[in-house]
Amino acid sequence: MYTDESDMTLVERYFDADLDDADMQEVTRRVETDDSFRALFEREQLLILVIRYQGQHDKLRYLKKMERHLSQDIHRAPTLSLRYWPYLVAAAVVGVLVALFVWLAVPKDSDKLFQAYFKPYPNMFEPGVRSVRETTQRRQALRAYELGDYETAARGLKQAYHDHPEPGLLLLLGNANLSLGHVPEAEENFNALIKNYDDLDLQAKWYLSLCYLKQGDVERAKIMLKELGATEISYASKAKELFEKVN
């Protein structure tokens, strides 16, 4: 393909949205009238399309990795055809009776509620570009977290956060500490997350309310849960449900 340097620059700047109106019109005109210019234009369009496709492919890989972590927790009803309906109805009745029995039998003290509602936040924080030492250390800590080795994870995450403070690391550190029963440390982590960052504040508040429950401080838990229950999204339904129970 014949490539004129200035034409190529013009095409590149067009796709980078770096042209004024007059030059934009010039590009449009030449695409319609000049075959070799159109070829340059279409090649650039194709390359950008493939870059976007590759980008989607990478994001898809990331979502699949996340899905593997999250799907360990899901308990969904399988799809059943109509002939199973009588069994479903019977199972539902039994389910309601069992749930009623469990609800009456289980003492609703704050620690029990904590146990029922606490589920460590999944690791969904990918490393950015860092030095080899930082990346290795961080990866090991995150790996330990994923494996449920919260002792190693807490140590590693604390160091990783110290070296390179990021809200995601602090959220996981708080969760690791809470899993280990180090409630004051976890509380400190979540408070720092709320105070110092704009991200992950709802998640931090949810886990902070669980810290309060774990410590038996029902009143503070209620304030936090009420606040979360009033939000538009994220944790609202779970917070409302838990608020009802502690109330």
Place this chain on the structure above:
Amino acid sequence: MTHNDIISKIRSGGQNELGLVYAEYREEFLRWITKEYHCSDDDSKDIYQLTILIFYDNIKQGKLENLVSSVKTYLFGIGKNVVRDVLRKEKRYTPINQEKWLKEYLVEDQAHAPDERAFDIAGIALGKLGQPCQRLIEMFYYEKKSMVEISEALQFKNPETAKNQKCKCMARLRKLFEEERSRTQNTINHVY
């Protein structure tokens, strides 16, 4: 945090914010799609992943700037279109080919659909480009990051250096594409 806050966070942020949205609506979406369309577990997850990718793409491409409804309503709306399209294109019990679907989704957006073979050749050229060029142009053209953000993330001296590097990477990609294209052409000529 409002719904539009989420949009602006994803627009300025990256993968982690997307992951948060994914986790947030996952259970409800999977429950809904399984019930409504009788999809298998695997199909429901595949459809949810495609839905999230389109949501992300719409934000990054500037198609979604402000939400008039909630994120949930918007996601479920995309999901409904994805599942209908998948059911239309695929046989009922064939597993969903996500990569093929994504390719078609991107191509359908173009005024002129590119040649299938040229698309594959461009993919090979991109694979040969190597790092950090691949990452840089992906951040610029797919994630729509500014040169300031790119220079910080990839540790360039300044945004101007990042921009120069991006131009060099694109020039190299064009060259690789032409080489690959003529190599493929020669192979075809040789065979016949």
